[in-house]
Every structure is written in C-alpha cells, then in structure tokens.
Amino acid sequence: MNTCSPDVGTPIVSGAVSSGEATKPEPVELEKGARIREFRKKFKIADIKAGPDQGLNRLGENLVVRGWVRTLRVQSSVTFIEVNDGSCLSNMQCVISSDAEGYDQVESGLISTGASVWVQGTIVTSQGSKQKVELKVDKLVTVGTSDPSFPIQKKRVSREFLRTKAHLRPRTNTFGAVSRVRNALAYATHKFFQENGFVWLSSPIITASDCEGAGEQFCVTTLVPTSREATDSPVNAIPRTKDGLIDWSQCAMCCQAAPVMVPTPQPKTVPHLDLHNAFGSDIYLHDFFGKPAFLTVSGQLNGETYATALTDVYTFGPTFRAENSNTSRHLAEFWMIEPELAFADLEDDMACATAYLQYVVEYILENCKEDMDFFNTWIEKGIIARLSDVVEKRFVQLSYTDAVELLLKAKTAFEFPVAWGCDLQSEHERYITEVVFGGCPVIIRDYPKDIKAFYMRQNDDGKTVAAMDMLVPRVGELIGGSQREERLEYLEQRLDDMKLNKESYWWYLDLRRYGSVPHAGFGLGFERLVQFATGIDNIRDAIPFPRAPGSAEF
Amino acid sequence: MNTCSPDVGTPIVSGAVSSGEATKPEPVELEKGARIREFRKKFKIADIKAGPDQGLNRLGENLVVRGWVRTLRVQSSVTFIEVNDGSCLSNMQCVISSDAEGYDQVESGLISTGASVWVQGTIVTSQGSKQKVELKVDKLVTVGTSDPSFPIQKKRVSREFLRTKAHLRPRTNTFGAVSRVRNALAYATHKFFQENGFVWLSSPIITASDCEGAGEQFCVTTLVPTSREATDSPVNAIPRTKDGLIDWSQCAMCCQAAPVMVPTPQPKTVPHLDLHNAFGSDIYLHDFFGKPAFLTVSGQLNGETYATALTDVYTFGPTFRAENSNTSRHLAEFWMIEPELAFADLEDDMACATAYLQYVVEYILENCKEDMDFFNTWIEKGIIARLSDVVEKRFVQLSYTDAVELLLKAKTAFEFPVAWGCDLQSEHERYITEVVFGGCPVIIRDYPKDIKAFYMRQNDDGKTVAAMDMLVPRVGELIGGSQREERLEYLEQRLDDMKLNKESYWWYLDLRRYGSVPHAGFGLGFERLVQFATGIDNIRDAIPFPRAPGSAEF
Known part of the structure; x- marks a missing residue:
C-alpha cells in the first residue's frame, strides 16, 4: 500500500x-x-x-x-x-x-x-x-x-549478503558512502584532465580489431538469438562453413531470422537484400559486424590515434576481461582511465600519473569529509592519514633492476624466487611498498622487455623498456604505463619477434609513418582506485553492479 | 625515417x-x-x-x-x-x-x-x-x-573517405573541432549534474537480466573461442544439451578449453574444479556468466535502484542496439546520458531536461567559440543563432493529443496517416518543430500508453502515460523520458498486460515494495547531441570510432 x-x-x-x-x-x-x-x-x-x-x-x-x-x-x-x-x-x-x-x-x-x-x-x-x-x-x-x-534492517548485514541485494545496498551507510566517493573520484578525474587541456575520448567498446591481445576477450555476436530466445536456441542454427567452422560471414540475424523491424524514424522492415546491397554485392554478410567481434580490453591503441592529433587525450570508459579470476581483486567488467600524452616521455608519464593521483585524492579529502571519516572509523582505520601522505609526499621512484636487487637482499623468504627478468609477484610488490618504503606509493620503471607488451619503447640498453608501474599499499599495482615505441622499424621488429600479425596493426603503424612523435600514457583501473580511496576490501563492493564468473545479475 | x-x-x-x-x-x-x-x-x-x-x-x-x-x-x-x-x-x-x-x-x-x-x-x-x-x-x-x-593532404577529402581513416581523421579541421566540442559537451554534462547534486552511476554494460527489452541486443559469450582462434572455431565445439540447444550451463572456457592462466597477482592455472567448487557443487558452470548475457540497451532500470537510495543520479556510458539500422541516425554502439530523479514527476523531468540542454549548449557557445564559428561557416550556416535561441527561449510544451490535432489540421500531405494512438513519425515531428514552431525545441507529453514502455506512469485518464519526448530541429527526438510507475499494483498489471515475465523483474518491483517514491528520468543519446550542437549530418562522424552493421574496424 x-x-x-x-x-x-x-x-x-x-x-x-x-x-x-x-x-x-x-x-x-x-x-x-x-x-x-x-x-x-x-x-x-x-x-x-x-x-x-x-x-x-x-x-x-x-x-x-x-x-x-x-x-x-x-x-x-x-x-x-x-x-x-x-x-x-x-x-x-x-x-x-x-x-x-x-x-x-x-x-x-x-x-x-x-x-x-x-x-x-x-x-x-x-x-x-x-x-x-x-x-x-x-x-x-x-x-x-x-x-x-x-532486508536491510538496523542490525548489521554482511557485505556478502548485500551483494545479493545490489539494488538495495546503496541504502546502507557503507554503500551510500562508496557511491558518493566513487562519484567524486570520477568527477575529480574529469576536472584534472580538463584543467590540464586533455580531451576526453570515447574509445570503442566493441572491436573487431584483433590487435589488442592484453587479455581474454568476450565475443560479441548476433549469431545466437538475442534476448528472450537465447535459452531455446539450437546449436545447429549457427551458420557454418563446409568445414564445420562458425561462418562469421553469414548473417544469422538478417538471413535466417525473421525480418528486422526498424522502429525509428519510421517503422519498417529492412529487406535482407537492401542491407546486403548497402555493402556491395561482392561482400557477404555477416554476423552483425561480418567477422568475429569482441569487447575491448583497453582503449590505449585508439587513444594513441587521437593523442597524435590532439596532443593530450584521456579515455574513461568500461573495459572487459573474460578471465576466470574469481578473486577480490578482479572484475570481468571494470572502468579504466587511460590518458595518452603526445610529445611526452616516461618522465612526463610518471609526473602526470603522480599529479593525477594526488589531485583526485586531495579532492575527496576536501569534498567528502564526512564519508572519509566514516571509512576511517569503520572500514580502514588510519586511511585518512595514509591518503594525506599520498598527497603530501614525493613518490619513490626506482628501476626494476634496483627493485630486484632490494628483493635479493631481503631477509624475507618469498614463495616465488626472484631473479632479474622475472615478473614481480604481489608478495614482492608488497615487500617493496610496505616493508622497504613504509606504505609510500612506489613507481618501478624500466622493466625487462620480455615481460612487457610489444608497444613499449625500447631503452638504449636493448634489454629494458620504458615502462612504469605505480604500486600502492593494500591494492598493489594501481597504475601501469609506458612510453610507446614511436620508431616504426623498432615496432615492426617487435611485432615480428612476438609473432604478431603486422597486417592487423596497419592503422597503429600508420601513426609511426605520418608524423610520429614520442608519446606515453598509462592505464588506471577505476575500481582499484575506489578500493584504495575507501579501504573497501573486495573490488565487487567498489562498483554498483559487479560482473564476475557466474555473476551478471541486475 | x-x-x-x-x-x-x-x-x-x-x-x-x-x-x-x-x-x-x-x-x-x-x-x-x-x-x-x-x-x-x-x-x-x-x-x-x-x-x-x-x-x-x-x-x-x-x-x-x-x-x-x-x-x-x-x-x-x-x-x-x-x-x-x-x-x-x-x-x-x-x-x-x-x-x-x-x-x-x-x-x-x-x-x-x-x-x-x-x-x-x-x-x-x-x-x-x-x-x-x-x-x-x-x-x-x-x-x-x-x-x-x-592521405590527408591540403585538398578537401570527403567525410565518407575519412571514415575509412578513422585513425587519422582527427587531424582534420572538421574532426578536430568535433572532438573538442564533443569533449566540451561531455564535461558540461558532468558539471551540470554535479553542480545540481546528482551522483554519477556506472550502470552495467553486460547484463544477464532479461528485463530490458528496449531493443535487439548483442549476445556476450565465451562459448566461442576468444580472440585469434575465433575464425577457426568449429560449431560443434559449442556445448549443447541433449535436445541440441546451446547449453549455457556448460563451461566452454574452463571445461573444454585449455587451463586458464591467471596472470595477476601471480600467474597460475586455475583448476576447473576449484572454480566450480567456488560456486558450490550443485551449480553447473557455465558460459562465463552461467546463462545467456547481453550488452545493455539502457541503464535506466539500474539507475532507478540508485535514485531510490541517493535521490538524484545520472549515468553516462555506452549502450548498444543490435538493430540493422544502417542509417545516418543510428549506431550499434552509442553513449547515453540517463538521469533519474527521485521525489520527482514529469514536470520536474521536463524542467531538468530543459535546464540540462540549455546549460550544455550555453557551455559550448561560451567555451568553444572558435570551433563553433567554424561550424557556423562550413558545416551548418546559422547554427550559432539556432543554438542561442535554444539557450534563451522557453521550450514549447504540448500534449500528444494537441500535437495530433495540429497534425490533423495541417495542410501538408503526410506519407503516414495521423490518428490518435499512432506513433509520431519523423515527418510529423519535423512538421511540428520546423513548420509549426519555427525551429524551437518542442516537448510533447502524455503519449498513449499502448505505444510506450511498461514502466511509464499511467495518467488518471487511463489512456495515456506521463511520457515526454523533446524534439529539436534537424535531429528529431533528442530526449525521451517519463515519470516511472511507482505504484506496485499498476506496474504488475502492466507487466501482465504486456505478457512480460514478472519473476525476472523481481528487483525492479522491490523498489516499489520498499519505500516507493514518485520518480522520473530521461535518456539522451550523446551522439545526437553532438550532431545537434555541431551540425554534423551523419552520426558516424559524431563519435570517434563508429560501430554499425558490418563495421567495427579500429
């Protein structure tokens, strides 16, 4: 009633x-x-x-x-x-x-x-x-x-329980405060970049470009029926080639299904042939995009195309990983911030990452006092002091090589042995940020090229690349960035070495053919930033509707 | 070199x-x-x-x-x-x-x-x-x-050609200007809502909730191999039930494929059984989400959950339609702004939409003068005067019933006949905005309930709902909104009438069980706003990397 x-x-x-x-x-x-x-x-x-x-x-x-x-x-x-x-x-x-x-x-x-x-x-x-x-x-x-x-009465309810009530949990103190601080961090992100002359860029979510390779991807398709019919969908309805492979060139939607209603500007059915003709008679249609398409894992490569035209840009949008990482640190769908700076090197990149983090942290300390006091009392004791330190102190920088030396000298017994060339594990990162530097953010730079992506700029030593990771206490890697390889011949060599298909990178290589410039950028997982700034343990509590293996409700 | x-x-x-x-x-x-x-x-x-x-x-x-x-x-x-x-x-x-x-x-x-x-x-x-x-x-x-x-030499090149060079087109005057104005519109959007106490909400992109129904959806799956193997993927590898249907409960990724490497925080393979056990032994896994999942067509229903906790919220994120609309007005992937206001009715909703549009238009007129002069000279003569009118004038409001009467009296011959109860076609909308009201934005309200969505609030006349569309010259419908049905019994009746499955709306109905409030909101397609504000004809030129049937390059 x-x-x-x-x-x-x-x-x-x-x-x-x-x-x-x-x-x-x-x-x-x-x-x-x-x-x-x-x-x-x-x-x-x-x-x-x-x-x-x-x-x-x-x-x-x-x-x-x-x-x-x-x-x-x-x-x-x-x-x-x-x-x-x-x-x-x-x-x-x-x-x-x-x-x-x-x-x-x-x-x-x-x-x-x-x-x-x-x-x-x-x-x-x-x-x-x-x-x-x-x-x-x-x-x-x-x-x-x-x-x-x-379900949300006065008595305390667990955050696990509240995850099953994602539609009601913002009515609790904790999730209300997380929502407001998340909002403030997002707005501060836009303010920081806008005040520094960056242009916001919406990088594409669906991509048929097979040159991302940064992680497992979700397939996006109309080969299986959309919406309500999906549960009654026979495998045999999926178009196949004579070899029995999925035929991405066939159009399940317009050739096999009922005619499609186009509701606006005026409802009419689109005849299949019209649609096919629109692309020329020699092109077969098609899964919706005419070939396999996926959800993006990063907007970086697209960001580079705009940075090499507008100088400084940033993306802020959702990205996806189809990895079976059912942990408190991973989401299948998460928001990323990826600035890209032209006429910039790794030093500029680190300076930007540092200034950015200090700006947004200072913003919430000033604008979300009540919520931050709440986190300080109920979620992570001392978080305000920890964050104030971030704002006020210079971040430590050291090379990967120095970091490995520090680890080799450590009295601590690590589960994973350390040697130059290995990827740093979270126990190593924790040791460096928490034990060696007492909770201060640390930037490690110049990683071995063999453990980093093809697009990172090779240093003169021939062994390392101009990459940097920013590590923070509790969360670990918050930011990962690099100067990009702007030299065409080095980049092509790297693609060959890693057995990647140069053809599919044609447009990325074009940026090095026409007025290439030194440029650099980084990526920051927004939900990790929310964790870092609120003290919330589980990343699923840092986003309104978390997506993880087996979980896409609401 | x-x-x-x-x-x-x-x-x-x-x-x-x-x-x-x-x-x-x-x-x-x-x-x-x-x-x-x-x-x-x-x-x-x-x-x-x-x-x-x-x-x-x-x-x-x-x-x-x-x-x-x-x-x-x-x-x-x-x-x-x-x-x-x-x-x-x-x-x-x-x-x-x-x-x-x-x-x-x-x-x-x-x-x-x-x-x-x-x-x-x-x-x-x-x-x-x-x-x-x-x-x-x-x-x-x-x-x-x-x-x-x-490819971009001094001589003019067509926008059609430049769409094939989406990685280089921001280096032209037109696309540089569109990028900067698009950026300014996005920032002004955040500024407007933040200054008015709204909280930005990231609504989910992937959803297994089958209660959206606002359009054809893309399926998101890991049943077909991700990334590079997709083109060599046999149809028979897709798990099937004994009836030959796609078995969404089977786990192609973890049961049929090679063990999955989890790269961070430490690389290790996740044993299938661990993963299954994490969900309890009685639950079968699973396509990634254990059931069919799709790309969202709207964040509205999710927005309502947060509005009924935080009062005023807005989303700004990508949404998707798998419709074969290969027109200059449609994208398969587009950005939407969806505010949702609690303790608000249709009047509040229209006032918010009006204030919002006036704010962002004024923002670009003040902050993007040089680019707007460029559009005024080269893209749409007189656009600055048209936009200034929008900022300075009260928008016309009239009811659907009045609009139909105006159309019936019109001397113009319409292709689609007009009668009370029909959906207005773009020729009708154009007649009203351009002929009757001489280019002023027009809000039409109180549409027949049978042509509108289930969640819109029924008016006392029993025939219409508290819906509104804002029409603007050139673009047509820019904003569509409504007061939402906050009365549980009316909403359930409407779901029954429309033969929708009430079970799947359990969480949406909960909002009416626990402290329901009058609330309202609207949706605005961001690329249409960019078209409206720049005079750019084709919506594919209003977003950096457009996605449409057969087109997902870059």
Missing part, C-alpha cells in the same frame, strides 16, 4: 501545457537566469547539514525533507525518525510529537524502516550529541510504505 | 631515479604546490592564441610549439609552416628564413604535410589577415617525417 504526498508533483514549469484543444503555444523569451530558477533544486539533507555550521545557520527555518526511514525510535512523549536521502551520510533526525499532523501514521505502524516520507518542520538545535540540528516536525506524509520483508 | 628532438624527453621529475645499484630512495615531503609545478603543462597553441588578445599579449616571448605540419608555403625569402597541435582549430603560423637553425630540413623536403615538428621562436605581429600573431622561427626540428602517402 502506498500513499502519495500531495506536494510531490506540483508543476513547476509554468509554460504552455496541454489545454485539451489544439492551441499553438508560442516560444517566449526567458528573462535572464529564469531557467536556472525553474530547474528546482530539491532541498536535500546535504544542503542543510553541509558546511562548517552543520545546519546551525538554518535555525528556525521551516522546510521539507524527503527521504527513506532508517530507524524509528519511540520515546515517552516524542518519536525520533531518522531520515536519509542519500545526499550525505548523515540522517536528518525528525522529532515528531503526538500533536503533529500525520502522527497517526507513526501510531498505525505505517512508518517503518525502509519507508519513504515527506516531512515538513522547523530546524531546531538538537539535544543529541550526534548532530547539531534536528527537524521539529509539523507535518509527516508517508510517500511509500515498506514491506516488513525489507 | 624519424629524427627525434633532443628537447623531447628531458627528465622533469628530479626525484630518486635508478642509479645502477640498490639504493633506498626516501620519500620526501613536497613543498606546497610543488607537485602542480612538476606536472609540466606543455605550452600549447591554445595557450598562446586563446583569450581576447589572440596572442598579442605575448609579443616578444620566446617559446616552443610542438605539432603537426598542415601546410608548407615557400615564398621568395621566407617559408610559412602552418603547425597544428589539436589544442585549438588555429594553426600557429611559423615563419622561417634561411638563416634559422634547421632551415636545411625545409630545403631537403624533410618537412611536409603530416610531419611532426618542434619549433622554437619569438611571437611577433603577423602581417597576414588570418591571425594576429605568428612565430618567427629560431630553430626547427623534425620530430617525425611523413610518408608521401599521407
């Missing part, structure tokens, strides 16, 4: 509205600033409690709060309703006495944890120690009741 | 670097502001020419410009090299005489269109009419030569 507040839904646009007969409303000139006033900013709890006064500057104001009931506490003469609207961690404590309008809804049990309410009242000084102000209620309206089965 | 500037690559981080022996560099305290100074902001052409003085304030300064040669013009005693770095539309005109260091590179033909250069010189008043200042060259260095096959 839901009852709806009469105040929710008052029209606020006074322009022409339907009159029931065909009138012709005229566009009228807006007086300056009118449109800003007209877009009502709802008064949120953060608007009331934010700022150094924590609401004391609003004493005596009569206003409306809208939100969800966290708890309800009945005392002798008054009832305390804690209302949260997600705009901040704090609830608004609403104090209602029996003479207030709508008090009957408290008595009748209509209002319970999870219900949504509309509350009008006056801001007064709070007697409690947890807040400076509270709302003395004049009028209470239940907007939507909450079924007693509401 | 590439020659590399000695100045590119000067170390700028003075911290500890590799010394060849194992030292232990110490993290040192940074003096305040040092990290900002250390992140070198390259001096870009926009830095020089931006501002009202167009560089006149820098007369006499000696500085370095880095970029790509657009044209080279040899006159009697001097040579003019137009250098562009993508930071703005303008080139820097570099004037070099025979006594400048590096002039031999001009004579030898090393420098040609497409080459990258490093140029040092003094800012002087320009004699030409096209710019206020130019660079009198002291020293010229060729960073990377350009092969004579460089």
Whole structure:
C-alpha cells in the first residue's frame, strides 16, 4: 500500500501545457537566469547539514525533507525518525510529537524502516550529541510504505549478503558512502584532465580489431538469438562453413531470422537484400559486424590515434576481461582511465600519473569529509592519514633492476624466487611498498622487455623498456604505463619477434609513418582506485553492479 | 625515417631515479604546490592564441610549439609552416628564413604535410589577415617525417573517405573541432549534474537480466573461442544439451578449453574444479556468466535502484542496439546520458531536461567559440543563432493529443496517416518543430500508453502515460523520458498486460515494495547531441570510432 504526498508533483514549469484543444503555444523569451530558477533544486539533507555550521545557520527555518526511514525510535512523549536521502551520510533526525499532523501514521505502524516520507518542520538545535540540528516536525506524509520483508534492517548485514541485494545496498551507510566517493573520484578525474587541456575520448567498446591481445576477450555476436530466445536456441542454427567452422560471414540475424523491424524514424522492415546491397554485392554478410567481434580490453591503441592529433587525450570508459579470476581483486567488467600524452616521455608519464593521483585524492579529502571519516572509523582505520601522505609526499621512484636487487637482499623468504627478468609477484610488490618504503606509493620503471607488451619503447640498453608501474599499499599495482615505441622499424621488429600479425596493426603503424612523435600514457583501473580511496576490501563492493564468473545479475 | 628532438624527453621529475645499484630512495615531503609545478603543462597553441588578445599579449616571448605540419608555403625569402597541435582549430603560423637553425630540413623536403615538428621562436605581429600573431622561427626540428602517402593532404577529402581513416581523421579541421566540442559537451554534462547534486552511476554494460527489452541486443559469450582462434572455431565445439540447444550451463572456457592462466597477482592455472567448487557443487558452470548475457540497451532500470537510495543520479556510458539500422541516425554502439530523479514527476523531468540542454549548449557557445564559428561557416550556416535561441527561449510544451490535432489540421500531405494512438513519425515531428514552431525545441507529453514502455506512469485518464519526448530541429527526438510507475499494483498489471515475465523483474518491483517514491528520468543519446550542437549530418562522424552493421574496424 502506498500513499502519495500531495506536494510531490506540483508543476513547476509554468509554460504552455496541454489545454485539451489544439492551441499553438508560442516560444517566449526567458528573462535572464529564469531557467536556472525553474530547474528546482530539491532541498536535500546535504544542503542543510553541509558546511562548517552543520545546519546551525538554518535555525528556525521551516522546510521539507524527503527521504527513506532508517530507524524509528519511540520515546515517552516524542518519536525520533531518522531520515536519509542519500545526499550525505548523515540522517536528518525528525522529532515528531503526538500533536503533529500525520502522527497517526507513526501510531498505525505505517512508518517503518525502509519507508519513504515527506516531512515538513522547523530546524531546531538538537539535544543529541550526534548532530547539531534536528527537524521539529509539523507535518509527516508517508510517500511509500515498506514491506516488513525489507532486508536491510538496523542490525548489521554482511557485505556478502548485500551483494545479493545490489539494488538495495546503496541504502546502507557503507554503500551510500562508496557511491558518493566513487562519484567524486570520477568527477575529480574529469576536472584534472580538463584543467590540464586533455580531451576526453570515447574509445570503442566493441572491436573487431584483433590487435589488442592484453587479455581474454568476450565475443560479441548476433549469431545466437538475442534476448528472450537465447535459452531455446539450437546449436545447429549457427551458420557454418563446409568445414564445420562458425561462418562469421553469414548473417544469422538478417538471413535466417525473421525480418528486422526498424522502429525509428519510421517503422519498417529492412529487406535482407537492401542491407546486403548497402555493402556491395561482392561482400557477404555477416554476423552483425561480418567477422568475429569482441569487447575491448583497453582503449590505449585508439587513444594513441587521437593523442597524435590532439596532443593530450584521456579515455574513461568500461573495459572487459573474460578471465576466470574469481578473486577480490578482479572484475570481468571494470572502468579504466587511460590518458595518452603526445610529445611526452616516461618522465612526463610518471609526473602526470603522480599529479593525477594526488589531485583526485586531495579532492575527496576536501569534498567528502564526512564519508572519509566514516571509512576511517569503520572500514580502514588510519586511511585518512595514509591518503594525506599520498598527497603530501614525493613518490619513490626506482628501476626494476634496483627493485630486484632490494628483493635479493631481503631477509624475507618469498614463495616465488626472484631473479632479474622475472615478473614481480604481489608478495614482492608488497615487500617493496610496505616493508622497504613504509606504505609510500612506489613507481618501478624500466622493466625487462620480455615481460612487457610489444608497444613499449625500447631503452638504449636493448634489454629494458620504458615502462612504469605505480604500486600502492593494500591494492598493489594501481597504475601501469609506458612510453610507446614511436620508431616504426623498432615496432615492426617487435611485432615480428612476438609473432604478431603486422597486417592487423596497419592503422597503429600508420601513426609511426605520418608524423610520429614520442608519446606515453598509462592505464588506471577505476575500481582499484575506489578500493584504495575507501579501504573497501573486495573490488565487487567498489562498483554498483559487479560482473564476475557466474555473476551478471541486475 | 624519424629524427627525434633532443628537447623531447628531458627528465622533469628530479626525484630518486635508478642509479645502477640498490639504493633506498626516501620519500620526501613536497613543498606546497610543488607537485602542480612538476606536472609540466606543455605550452600549447591554445595557450598562446586563446583569450581576447589572440596572442598579442605575448609579443616578444620566446617559446616552443610542438605539432603537426598542415601546410608548407615557400615564398621568395621566407617559408610559412602552418603547425597544428589539436589544442585549438588555429594553426600557429611559423615563419622561417634561411638563416634559422634547421632551415636545411625545409630545403631537403624533410618537412611536409603530416610531419611532426618542434619549433622554437619569438611571437611577433603577423602581417597576414588570418591571425594576429605568428612565430618567427629560431630553430626547427623534425620530430617525425611523413610518408608521401599521407592521405590527408591540403585538398578537401570527403567525410565518407575519412571514415575509412578513422585513425587519422582527427587531424582534420572538421574532426578536430568535433572532438573538442564533443569533449566540451561531455564535461558540461558532468558539471551540470554535479553542480545540481546528482551522483554519477556506472550502470552495467553486460547484463544477464532479461528485463530490458528496449531493443535487439548483442549476445556476450565465451562459448566461442576468444580472440585469434575465433575464425577457426568449429560449431560443434559449442556445448549443447541433449535436445541440441546451446547449453549455457556448460563451461566452454574452463571445461573444454585449455587451463586458464591467471596472470595477476601471480600467474597460475586455475583448476576447473576449484572454480566450480567456488560456486558450490550443485551449480553447473557455465558460459562465463552461467546463462545467456547481453550488452545493455539502457541503464535506466539500474539507475532507478540508485535514485531510490541517493535521490538524484545520472549515468553516462555506452549502450548498444543490435538493430540493422544502417542509417545516418543510428549506431550499434552509442553513449547515453540517463538521469533519474527521485521525489520527482514529469514536470520536474521536463524542467531538468530543459535546464540540462540549455546549460550544455550555453557551455559550448561560451567555451568553444572558435570551433563553433567554424561550424557556423562550413558545416551548418546559422547554427550559432539556432543554438542561442535554444539557450534563451522557453521550450514549447504540448500534449500528444494537441500535437495530433495540429497534425490533423495541417495542410501538408503526410506519407503516414495521423490518428490518435499512432506513433509520431519523423515527418510529423519535423512538421511540428520546423513548420509549426519555427525551429524551437518542442516537448510533447502524455503519449498513449499502448505505444510506450511498461514502466511509464499511467495518467488518471487511463489512456495515456506521463511520457515526454523533446524534439529539436534537424535531429528529431533528442530526449525521451517519463515519470516511472511507482505504484506496485499498476506496474504488475502492466507487466501482465504486456505478457512480460514478472519473476525476472523481481528487483525492479522491490523498489516499489520498499519505500516507493514518485520518480522520473530521461535518456539522451550523446551522439545526437553532438550532431545537434555541431551540425554534423551523419552520426558516424559524431563519435570517434563508429560501430554499425558490418563495421567495427579500429
């Protein structure tokens, strides 16, 4: 049963509205600033409690709060309703006495944890120690009741359990705070790059380019039926060549399925032949893209094409790995930030990565104080001090060769033996960041070329490449970057050495044929940054709807 | 042949670097502001020419410009090299005489269109009419030569041709300008929502939830081999049930393929059984997600889960349609902006959409003047006036019923007949925006419920729903939104009426069980906004790497 507040839904646009007969409303000139006033900013709890006064500057104001009931506490003469609207961690404590309008809804049990309410009242000084102000209620309206089965009651519930309630978990303190800090980190990311003249680039998600190779990829196809028919789909419906291979040139969708409805701009079926003809009669169609297509694992190569035209660019978008890594550090779908800088070398790259990380961390320390205090108390003790250190200190830089020497001298017994040329394992990275440098971020540079990707620039020693990894405590590798090989002959040699198909890299090699420039960039997994900045242990709690093996609900 | 500037690559981080022996560099305290100074902001052409003085304030300064040669013009005693770095539309005109260091590179033909250069010189008043200042060259260095096959020479090339050179087209005036305006629109989007207290939400890209239904979807699978083996993949390798259907519960990847290497944090193979056991022995694995999974067509339903916890949220991410719409208005992969407002009705929704559009349009008119002048001259005459109107005028609102009446009275003969209950075709939308209202954006609201989605809120008339579409000239429907049905019983009835499976909507229905609130939102296709704001005709030119039937290159 839901009852709806009469105040929710008052029209606020006074322009022409339907009159029931065909009138012709005229566009009228807006007086300056009118449109800003007209877009009502709802008064949120953060608007009331934010700022150094924590609401004391609003004493005596009569206003409306809208939100969800966290708890309800009945005392002798008054009832305390804690209302949260997600705009901040704090609830608004609403104090209602029996003479207030709508008090009957408290008595009748209509209002319970999870219900949504509309509350009008006056801001007064709070007697409690947890807040400076509270709302003395004049009028209470239940907007939507909450079924007693509401799974997030006051008692603590585990984060594992909450993962099965991903649609409700943002209503908890922890996930509300993670959502806000995640949002602030994303916005700070855009601010940092925009303020430094970078252009945001949307790199493609679906790619038929087979030159990524940075990890296992998901196949994207219309060869199997879309949506609801997928579970009743016979294997034999998949087109095959006479050798029994999947025939990507066949068009399951337009040749084998029913005609396709195109809903906009005007609904009509597209005749198969028209579609085929559009590509010329000598080209067979086709899985949707006419060949196998996959979800991107990185936007870097695409980013390089724009960096070598616009100088400095960055991507911020989802990337995918079809790896069976069912760990607390891996997601099948995650967001990546990948800046690419032209006329830049590894030093510029490290300077950019450092400045970026310091900027976004400082941003949340300044703009998410309440949420950060919450993490500091409940999620990771001391996280604020740890993050402040990141902002204030110079990051340590050392070469891979020096790092290996430090590890060889270590008194610690490692599970994986260390030798020059081996990839560093997380136990090694932890030893360096946590034991050697006491929790400071560390940048390791100049890795052996044989353990790094083909596109990294070869150093003059012939053995190492201009690569760098930034390691941070708790999370390990947060950033990985490199200067890119801008010399055509070196890059082609590297492709040959690694038995990669040069033809499929034609456009990437073109960047070295036409005005090649030294350039560099890095990649940062956004959810790892969220973990680093909030202290959240499991990466599945750092993204709203995590995707992992066997898990793509919601 | 590439020659590399000695100045590119000067170390700028003075911290500890590799010394060849194992030292232990110490993290040192940074003096305040040092990290900002250390992140070198390259001096870009926009830095020089931006501002009202167009560089006149820098007369006499000696500085370095880095970029790509657009044209080279040899006159009697001097040579003019137009250098562009993508930071703005303008080139820097570099004037070099025979006594400048590096002039031999001009004579030898090393420098040609497409080459990258490093140029040092003094800012002087320009004699030409096209710019206020130019660079009198002291020293010229060729960073990377350009092969004579460089496809973007001075003569004009068609946009169709440039689509086949998507890796090089940002080096043209048109695509450089589109990239910068697209970037500005994206940033303005974030600024608008952040300044109004919205939280950015990453809605999931891969979804096994079969309750989207807004369009044909791409299947995401690991049942067919990933990456390079895809073209040699036998159909028979796809697991099947005894009825011959695709067996989504079988694990092609971990049961049939070679053991999977997990590269980080430490390389090891994951035994199949471990992986299976992780999910409990009674659960069969599995295509990667254990059931059919698809690419999202909209983040709206996920957005609603967060709006009913955090009040106001927005998504900005890629969405997908596997529709065979091979038109200049459709992409298979496009970016969508989907705000969702809690405690809000259709009026709030329209006010938000209007304020949003006015904000972002005003932002580019103020921040992208040079690029907008370019579009106004070369792409769509009068676009600046059209956009200024959008910012300054109240949008027209009328009901669907009124719109139908206007169409019935029209003298125009429509291809598609009009009657109450029909979906409006683009010819109808064009008539309303262009003929009736002379190019003003129009919001049509309260559509018949039978032509709209199940989640839209039923109006009291029982016939219409609280939906709205914003139509703009040239592009047609730019924004589509609605108030959502917050009443559980109405929503369940609607699912039944439309024969949709209520079980699969369990989490969406939960939002109405636990503290339901009136809420509303809209979706805006970002590339359509780019078209609207730049005048670019074909949507494939409004995104860096367009995906369409048969086309997923780069």
